[in-house]
Amino acid sequence: RKEVEQDPGPFNVPEGATVAFNCTYSNSASQSFFWYRQDCRKEPKLLMSVYSSGNEDGRFTAQLNRASQYISLLIRDSKLSDSATYLCVVNPPMNYGGATNKLIFGTGTLLAVQP
Amino acid sequence: ETGVTQSPTHLIKTRGQQVTLRCSSQSGHNTVSWYQQALGQGPQFIFQYYREEENGRGNFPPRFSGLQFPNYSSELNVNALELDDSALYLCASSSISSGANVLTFGAGSRLTVL
Numbered sequence: 001r002k003e004v005e006q007d008p009g010p011f012n013v014p015e016g017a018t019v020a021f022n023c024t025y026s027n028s029a030s031q032s033f034f035w036y037r038q039d040c041r042k043e044p045k046l047l048m049s050v051y052s053s054g055n056e057d058g059r060f061t062a063q064l065n066r067a068s069q070y071i072s073l074l075i076r077d078s079k080l081s082d083s084a085t086y087l088c089v090v091n092p093p094m095n096y097g098g099a100t101n102k103l104i105f106g107t108g109t110l111l112a113v114q115p
Numbered sequence: 116e117t118g119v120t121q122s123p124t125h126l127i128k129t130r131g132q133q134v135t136l137r138c139s140s141q142s143g144h145n146t147v148s149w150y151q152q153a154l155g156q157g158p159q160f161i162f163q164y165y166r167e168e169e170n171g172r173g174n175f176p177p178r179f180s181g182l183q184f185p186n187y188s189s190e191l192n193v194n195a196l197e198l199d200d201s202a203l204y205l206c207a208s209s210s211i212s213s214g215a216n217v218l219t220f221g222a223g224s225r226l227t228v229l
Contacts (some may be wrong), residue, residue: 004157041204043220044158087157102148102171103218105157 001026006088006106014114017078021109022072023088025092030104032091035073036086038108044087047073078113085110119144119208119221127227136191136224147189148218149181150205158205162204164189166170193226201228 006023013019025033033050048055050062050071061074071088088106120139128134129145146165150158160173164183178194187208193200203225207218 013170045220045221046217049217056221089157102160102163103158105150107155107157 002106003015003027004088004106006089007071010108010112011109012112012114013050013078015078015080018074018076019078019111020075021073021086021111023073023106024092025069025071025088025104027032027092028066028069028089029093030069030090031093034089034091034103035062035071036087036105037090038087039084047086061097072082075111078108078111082084082115083111083113093113116128119206119219121221121224124222125170125225125227127161127229129229130196130198132196132228133194134196134226135204136193136204136226137170138166138189138191138208138221140187140206141219142209142221144208144210145187147183148207148209149189150207150220151175151200152203152205152223153199154202161191169206190208196201196227196228223229 004025006018011019012101035047037047038044048057050061050064052064054063059076063072085108090104119141122137147161151162152158153160163171166221167183175200180192182190190201203223205223206221209218
């Protein structure tokens with residue numbers, strides 16, 4: 001089983017649609033959770049951290065369910081500029097040789113917002 | 116504030132050759148990590164450097180090695196290149212003092228091995 005698994009995609013949605021991405025992780029002791037965005041042939045950029053209480057940033061809402069080891073990202077009122085690959089990212093327990101930056105990335109889900 | 120810069124941006128090598136990739140971390144960041152991103156995959160952790168020492172490594176063979184310099188810049192060296200080493204190599208920096216696992220990535224070095 002992969003450490004982080006995401007919806008395979010691609011997701012093709014019209015402008016204004018609401019789209020949800022899901023992700024599961026295998027290590028129940030994982031400590032931090034993130035969504036990164038990666039545009040075509042560019043570097044990943046942090047979209048938002050994910051907290052147990054859920055958090056919102058404008059049109060973006062992230063949820064974490066530790067019991068089910070499940071993370072989600074909801075994008076409301078999709079814009080053409082939201083077209084990108086969305087990477088689900090997990091930070092494993094700190095006992096990994098002290099490597100605080102060992103982030104585990106999913107393979108990403110491609111979102112294409114159509115006019 | 117300057118971001119993370121990497122060089123070269125693109126390079127082509129042949130099997131068996133060696134390559135050195137370079138990274139300048141973001142101002143104020145003292146931790147550098149390297150990731151390999153193959154086509155269609157998410158980035159995979161190679162290793163991390165803090166205070167000029169490797170302090171964490173992913174599932175990569177010893178022919179992947181690195182250095183961190185006193186100014187926090189870093190190098191990734193790959194010996195005996197294989198075709199499967201073709202990938203985008205990403206450098207990321209962070210600060211231990213302010214949320215070490217919030218990374219700033221460079222634009223990457225795209226390596227093609229023929």
